Amino acid sequence: MFQNLGEMLLLLAATLRAIPRAWRDRRKVADQLFDIGNASLFMACMLSLFIGGVLALQTGPVLVQRGLGSSLGGLVALGMCKELAPVMMAVLIAGRIGSAMAAELGSMRVYQEIDALRTLNIDPVNYLVMPRVLAIAIALPCLVVFANLVGWTGGALVASFNDRISVTWSAFFGNLRSVVEFSDLLNGLIKSFFFAVVIGVVSCHQGLTTLGGPRGIGRSVTKAVVNSLVLILLLDYVLTRLLLPLDNGWRF
Amino acid sequence: MNAPASKPSATGLPVAIRDLRKSFGEQPVLKGVSFDIRAGEVFVLMGPSGSGKSVFLRHLIGLETPDGGEIRIGGELATSEDIGSKFHLAIVFQSGGLLNSLTVAENVGLYLTEHRLKPREEIDRVVTEKLALVKLDPGVGAQFPNELSGGMRKRVAIARALVGDPQLVLFDEPTSELDPLVALTIGREILNLNERTGATCVVVTHDRDLAFGIADRIGFLNAGELVVLGTPAEIRASPHPLLQQFLAADFHPQ
Structure with a gap:
């Protein structure tokens, strides 16, 4: 386990060293971004819409019973932007993109494509890992912004159309604007950036260290997803704790 | 296929292998292999499956690090970081890669x-x-x-x-999974490459026809040890029992 962690840190360091090549390899990064968007945008939309809706449905009636229905917009919005959107989007990307990356690199390793790159004096970290990690690190915060907007809309829809809640659209968003600060959004974006780096590095590491044939690829995919999820949840607590001072930040 | 009678002035690289050792876990794969590959020659490393041929090839291109011994390509250690920037080496993998x-x-x-x-x-x-x-x-x-x-x-x-x-081209089982006609074409391509560019070609194979068709010299590797080394004629004439068994192995239906 510690050897894996050490290897992943070394891979992260090598990836950071390769970042200056990003402009040169912008087409590879753009291709990855397109793949990530294509594979996850619809799922992100559905997931966020229903998470926002369920959050409103769970908390709305309780708040209304206690005469606090007007606070629903802020509660749903804070829940989405500080916790649910970054974590759920990270889970989605780990399952959908991280697994695909581990499978692709694992298959390239098994079928000697990685060795072929090395013999052509092409560093696999520059050629394969950096564009993928960078693309996830750009895509995930963007997805979180998108998930926030869709999730808030889902919450507002449920709040206004559910008979037990009946908080109007304008009251929902009025409360949201008065409660949510820019620092709350930033909180989620910072978290999602770190989650993205974890997913990218863990998935690429699993792919590059695949051994054996198709069974080895399957094992790598499973480990990439499970390890990413565990690290995301651990990191979520640590980052939440570290980002608490941001709560006294700028108003939105 | 016949090896060319005369070679162009060699631009290929010489390779010196000294006491090369490698184990995977407790299993020794290369047990102190030493020999030289001359600049511009077609060298074939032949041997049965599992004899360590492909592992040897991976050491030449720096994809494996030896447990002991050394390989020098054009005088430079094969494990050195900048060998890829000093010389151009190429490999044709068994799967193509x-x-x-x-x-x-x-x-x-x-x-x-x-x-x-x-x-x-x-x-x-x-x-x-x-x-x-x-x-x-x-x-x-x-x-x-x-x-x-x-x-x-x-x-x-x-x-x-x-x-x-490239100045050194390595071929890992270039004719595996190919029919005899395509195998013949691949053998000719290796000879053409060697004749035209003078690049040193190292071919790892257990295809006897290919080995005797293209090689200037042949090494026979068995269980991680180089047991015989010589020209195709010397290899055919060698009395080594393992080699003779390998060369004589043919399927005769009862």
Whole structure:
């Protein structure tokens, strides 16, 4: 386990060293971004819409019973932007993109494509890992912004159309604007950036260290997803704790 | 196939292997192998499956680190970081090692594209030229590797290895999974490459016809040890029992 962690840190360091090549390899990064968007945008939309809706449905009636229905917009919005959107989007990307990356690199390793790159004096970290990690690190915060907007809309829809809640659209968003600060959004974006780096590095590491044939690829995919999820949840607590001072930040 | 009678002035690299040792876990795979490969020759390393041939080849290109001993290519340690920038080495993998996400033309031109050695039009010209050298139609360039037959994939891999005019080209089981006619073509391609460029060619195979057809010298590896080394004629004449058993092994239905 510690050897894996050490290897992943070394891979992260090598990836950071390769970042200056990003402009040169912008087409590879753009291709990855397109793949990530294509594979996850619809799922992100559905997931966020229903998470926002369920959050409103769970908390709305309780708040209304206690005469606090007007606070629903802020509660749903804070829940989405500080916790649910970054974590759920990270889970989605780990399952959908991280697994695909581990499978692709694992298959390239098994079928000697990685060795072929090395013999052509092409560093696999520059050629394969950096564009993928960078693309996830750009895509995930963007997805979180998108998930926030869709999730808030889902919450507002449920709040206004559910008979037990009946908080109007304008009251929902009025409360949201008065409660949510820019620092709350930033909180989620910072978290999602770190989650993205974890997913990218863990998935690429699993792919590059695949051994054996198709069974080895399957094992790598499973480990990439499970390890990413565990690290995301651990990191979520640590980052939440570290980002608490941001709560006294700028108003939105 | 016959080995060429005269060679061009060699631009190939000599290789010196000294006491090369490698184990995987408790299993020794190479047990102190020592020999020289001369600049510009076609050297065939022959031996039964599991004798350590492919592991030896991976050491030559720096994909494995030896437990003991050393390999010097053109006087430089094969494990040195900058050997790739000093000399151009190439390998044709058993599976071809083509990148399936790239077209054939992108695969062949990958070395030039990634190292930005030539402008786009020049790379296209080199790709067409190298495909022609291995007798592939330029139209194949637009196809993806998984759309090609095994023989065509091997030839594309050879074309990719030829880009950048390598001084040492390694072939890992170049005729495995190929029918005898395609195997013959691949053997000819290796000889053509060696004749035309003078590059040192190291071929690892258990295909006896290929080995005796193209080799200047043959080494016979068994259980991680080099047991015989010599010209094809010397190898045929060797009394070594393992080698004779290997050469005489033919299927005779009862």
